[in-house]
Amino acid sequence: MASFLKLRWISKSFSTLSSTPLRICVVGSGPAGFYTAEKLLKAHGSVDVDIIDRLPTPFGLVRSGVAPDHPETKIVINQFSRVAQNERCSFIGNVSVGSSITLPELREMYNGVVLAYGAESDRSLGIPGEELADIYAAREFVWWYNGHPDCRNLAPDLKSSDTAVILGQGNVALDVARILLRPTAELARTDIASHALAALEESTIRKVYLVGRRGPVQAACTAKELREILGIKDLVIHIKQADLVTTPADEIEMKNNRIRRRVYELLSKAVTAGHASVPGQRELHFVFFHKPDRFLESDDRSGRLGSVRLEKTTLKGDESMKQVAVGTGVYKDISCGLALKSIGYKSVAIDGLPFDNYKGIVPNLGGRVLANASLGDMQYETGLYVCGWLKRGPTGIIATNLYCAEETIACVSEDINKGVLSSKSVKPGRKGMLELLDSRNTRVVPFDAWEKIDLEEKRLGNLKNKPREKLATREELLKIAGK
Known part of the structure; x- marks a missing residue:
């Protein structure tokens, strides 16, 4: 099995398979990603959500963008942690879309994919x-x-x-x-x-x-x-x-x-x-x-x-x-x-994704990804959505992503209600993705492995009278996650 994979994860995947829930994958675990997951879980009791991130750590710019002398801004992490601990939600870190797994593969495995990976250029x-x-x-x-x-x-x-x-x-x-x-x-x-x-x-x-x-x-x-x-x-x-x-x-x-x-x-x-x-x-x-x-x-x-x-x-x-x-x-x-x-962040394109290089965003209408944004030919990519900076550009504060997620989830909900996204089309979801990642020897980091990192950083920080001492290399992070 994939490194760090827990038995309860596998049983969870099998137990939900029989009830054929809708399976949604959220790419990116920053504020846009977590707000999206939270809104989805509240709006639809029959939806399972997996949040993946290329880093072994969750929370995106809350962890790596908020200034260290602004601890009050990071309190939102507590809210995001409760989302990740929901029995219908899983965080899967150290998974990069493009190298670990492709976007077309994700779209085959999930009923819907919401891209919320922000702006990293x-x-x-x-x-x-x-x-x-x-x-x-x-x-x-x-x-x-x-x-x-x-x-x-x-x-x-x-x-x-x-x-x-x-x-x-x-x-x-x-x-x-x-x-x-x-x-x-x-x-x-x-x-x-x-x-x-x-x-x-x-x-x-x-x-x-x-x-x-x-x-x-x-x-x-x-x-x-x-x-x-x-x-x-x-x-x-x-x-x-x-x-x-x-x-x-x-x-x-x-x-x-x-x-x-x-x-x-x-x-x-x-x-x-x-x-x-x-x-x-x-x-x-x-x-x-x-x-x-x-x-x-x-x-x-x-x-x-x-x-x-x-x-x-x-x-x-x-x-x-x-x-x-x-x-x-x-x-x-x-x-x-x-x-x-300090003239602005810019999102990056991934293979298989429509992208506006000039604006640095994915062409979309309210969060639905447009296959062709030319006038008079507004065709949507079925089951593909976008949220956060990738959707609107690098503007706003953390809370702005809450309203952005609400708009995107309104589109997802409409597609669910109209049958555009249907559980009749059974998708392997998390189980299929984990099997594929395991076959590629990708070391995935579930949320309970992140909790080990979290505890270790706080322990090291306590020795220096700091809130935490961040582990700053992938090797350190994966080592603690695997213990």
Whole structure:
């Protein structure tokens, strides 16, 4: 049998076979995946749900995306754990769609498949010098300090310069800046990965520049995230007074958007409260009305980053349309040893899946995957659905996936009620998938094996006065899961 496979799993599969339930597979165990499973289980007592994930660990961005100093955001894991412990639900980790099993194979084994695997790639700036060393996607950096196995060996250089440039001013950009600037004594009490904490303790970075194409009124962050970084002890905030001058179009934007008004007010207070920095003190510089033009190599021509060239922008448009940043032909360079691109995540396609490469999403209508999205020919892929970032793009907060899942499950329910998905078509489901994975020597990780990982991480964390000490390699995770 497949490694870590439990006898109760097999008996569970056989016991449900006679009652011929509908079998649904959810690909991805982040918020979108778990909300989808939860809604399915509540709506249909005759549906069995299997959640698969390419990692040995569940919970997706709640584990690997939420900042370590935001433990309150991770409480949703308790809710997701109850879903996984439902007798009609199973979590099956360490299964990658594409290499462990294909999408066509899943569709043959299940009555329906819901794809909720999120966005695990990044948008590109498409500017010169982007290939230089010391330039990373913010996602990679976030995965690195959160102990994601794919970025365990990222090893960003935090000791060759005192300056980092972050391109973007959304919540992820603020998270990254906060981790770079926050006292490590405070981070040491979180579940930050030990390798990241050790690197941050030796970091020489004292200045972080947050660069935005537009102005403070259009900053993409929330007031909560902004308030938190502005409140870091002994951090000097730099904002140019001239950048806070608003136009009539800005005023209308703020009148129509309470969050933008609050963000602008916080930034305005921060500039009036600013004071001169002293040597060695940490600084956060908000750079508005600039866009990246190119990355410049260091003077020693070593293939490493030396500076970022920015082009001054101005906003075009009025209150009747979105204000767009356009270049002015005026440039300036910021010398730095680290650049992080926080310009958006991007989903990746898998074989057998319709995909819109430009938008980075699966073409869909309300969650039903479209076989052909051209006008006048709206054909659905029977039994194939999508949820989360893969459905709508990388926007929103964790709770946004709840409403997204409700919309998708409404489509699934409609198809069940209309007989589009029918238990008369008996599918092998979990039993068939596990047999196939076993024949390919895939080491699957059920939820009770994850619980062993969970206990071990908490035990190790307790030794260091941390909530948990994350195991950050697949080898470590699989070893503990197999005990």
